[in-house]
Amino acid sequence: MLEWGKKKQTPGWARWHDAHVSDNSVKRDTSGQLTAPQNALLVEMKRATNRYAELKELAKTRGVKGQGPNVILQHAFGVGKTKNGTTERKKRSDVGKTMANSDRKRKQACTPLNYFKKLKRKQHSGEVMKDAELKESYANMSEADKLKCVLGAAELKTLLENLEAEVKRVMQHTNGSISWRRLAEQIAGGERNAQPIGPDALSSWVMGKDGFRYIETQTLPQCTTERTKKIRMKWAISFHMFWEGAKMVAQKVQVLYTNIDEKWFYSLVIRRYNKVVPEFEVHPVFHRIHHKDNMDKLLAICAIGFAPTNNDIRSGGRGYKILITRCGGMVEATKDSYKRVYNDDGTYSYPRIEENRIRTKGQSYFENWEICGSKSKKNGKAKFNLSEWVKNEYTPALLELAQQIEQETGKRVVVRDGWDNATPHTERGLMTVIKERNDEEEWLWKVQPPNSPLTNACDAGFFPALAKVVTGMQGLNNRGLYLSTEKLWALLQKAWDEYPVEKIARLPTILFLCHPYHNTS
Numbered sequence: 001m002l003e004w005g006k007k008k009q010t011p012g013w014a015r016w017h018d019a020h021v022s023d024n025s026v027k028r029d030t031s032g033q034l035t036a037p038q039n040a041l042l043v044e045m046k047r048a049t050n051r052y053a054e055l056k057e058l059a060k061t062r063g064v065k066g067q068g069p070n071v072i073l074q075h076a077f078g079v080g081k082t083k084n085g086t087t088e089r090k091k092r093s094d095v096g097k098t099m100a101n102s103d104r105k106r107k108q109a110c111t112p113l114n115y116f117k118k119l120k121r122k123q124h125s126g127e128v129m130k131d132a133e134l135k136e137s138y139a140n141m142s143e144a145d146k147l148k149c150v151l152g153a154a155e156l157k158t159l160l161e162n163l164e165a166e167v168k169r170v171m172q173h174t175n176g177s178i179s180w181r182r183l184a185e186q187i188a189g190g191e192r193n194a195q196p197i198g199p200d201a202l203s204s205w206v207m208g209k210d211g212f213r214y215i216e217t218q219t220l221p222q223c224t225t226e227r228t229k230k231i232r233m234k235w236a237i238s239f240h241m242f243w244e245g246a247k248m249v250a251q252k253v254q255v256l257y258t259n260i261d262e263k264w265f266y267s268l269v270i271r272r273y274n275k276v277v278p279e280f281e282v283h284p285v286f287h288r289i290h291h292k293d294n295m296d297k298l299l300a301i302c303a304i305g306f307a308p309t310n311n312d313i314r315s316g317g318r319g320y321k322i323l324i325t326r327c328g329g330m331v332e333a334t335k336d337s338y339k340r341v342y343n344d345d346g347t348y349s350y351p352r353i354e355e356n357r358i359r360t361k362g363q364s365y366f367e368n369w370e371i372c373g374s375k376s377k378k379n380g381k382a383k384f385n386l387s388e389w390v391k392n393e394y395t396p397a398l399l400e401l402a403q404q405i406e407q408e409t410g411k412r413v414v415v416r417d418g419w420d421n422a423t424p425h426t427e428r429g430l431m432t433v434i435k436e437r438n439d440e441e442e443w444l445w446k447v448q449p450p451n452s453p454l455t456n457a458c459d460a461g462f463f464p465a466l467a468k469v470v471t472g473m474q475g476l477n478n479r480g481l482y483l484s485t486e487k488l489w490a491l492l493q494k495a496w497d498e499y500p501v502e503k504i505a506r507l508p509t510i511l512f513l514c515h516p517y518h519n520t521s
Helices: 002-008 013-022 036-050 054-058 070-077 103-109 112-123 133-138 145-161 163-174 178-187 197-207 228-247 385-411 428-441 455-478 485-498 501-512
Strands: 255-264 296-310 317-326 328-332 357-359 366-370 370-372 381-385 412-419 444-447
Touching: 013 133, 013 428, 070 428, 103 145, 103 385, 103 501, 112 133, 112 444, 145 163, 145 317, 163 178, 228 255, 228 444, 255 385, 255 485, 296 370, 296 455, 296 485, 296 501, 317 501, 328 381, 370 412, 370 428, 381 385, 385 412, 385 428, 412 428, 455 485, 455 501
Parallel strands: 255 412, 370 381, 412 444
Antiparallel strands: 255 296, 296 317, 328 366
């Protein structure tokens, strides 16, 4: 019967029917024969009875949208929040209203009692202060103190009325470099003042503004002296003229653009998002080292190349991995050395046992060296001689690559070499070796301008990507534990071998848009 009413009648039909029957305003047919409408109603009631079991099962699952016993009853008696046969949640009347844009909410929040509560909790931070106790304390205050609370509440209301302007002022003053807690304190006028709005509510309100996002602190080198500006301008002009001219001879000449640089790789990289899942028995791991500044590391010098299509950097091209070399050399151990072992009382010793041995006297081991222009020793310390590396390792590898490209393209290869202007890179003896080679091969060598890291493909893109690959391998191959320098070098070589040359090819094309001749100011 209820289903029949839902189909045939308007909402509230059962309530209307009950009211009329209770008032005896509807005359009942006392004859023995059923009228046609009554007979139809009886049939509908029989069908509804047959569906009783189905309704019980439907009630267990609470039905589906727009169906079920609840919806039928709500329709019959005209009750419940229904729309088109479906139940909808009642909407709040204050949707979108905050203390920043609603005077009603400001009046509700900025009462003398609420001001008193906020002030006391701010002055006694860390203490648990119940609302009932604070309310009783407020009631027992003198009229003069209550007047101060009235004035304080009015001040909070004024701050909320000007909240957008205050937030804008503080955030512009700090360029957004401020925590939500300190922002709330600045708006309140001090860390011990009652705050008109808390850090959580403030963050929700500000983050709801169009275009809000988090960014990391960014740095951008700049030329601060006239000398560096002139050097950068000169380099930019020559760079532009070279590549415009290279496009004119693209039918016969293929330019190979190379970049060389060094990077220190560490045995342990500090990661910010290590996963800890006790349910999977994954717990924090502590890496025991003497000091964070004493981590093992190695210095590698890399050379990568890029051959642009038709000598046009903007048209893409092919990338090449030319060479990676570990800066250092084999030296002979002058004595036996052992690891330091700490005792429970903080003292330490060097137990002379085999399992604690680091090096054996007379045996050779690899020692890391810092780079130097054309000297193998400086101030009594061994150095990695860059001029010897250029003659004995880099130039042969570069000639081999040039021959490969000539065979593939049928064009003569001209190399445009370069690196940054670090002091060892501009040493006179080293530059003499490079000039002699370039004169013989008819190649070019250009030192990058100062304060222009975007002209360095290694620093700008290749090294960060390579370091990320090594860090990932550290987790997979060494369980994320501290690496010895030999293991680190093995992983670095593996990362170098597996790094796709297609990614190297994209680097110069991307950096081209950031080259100094686009912005020489």
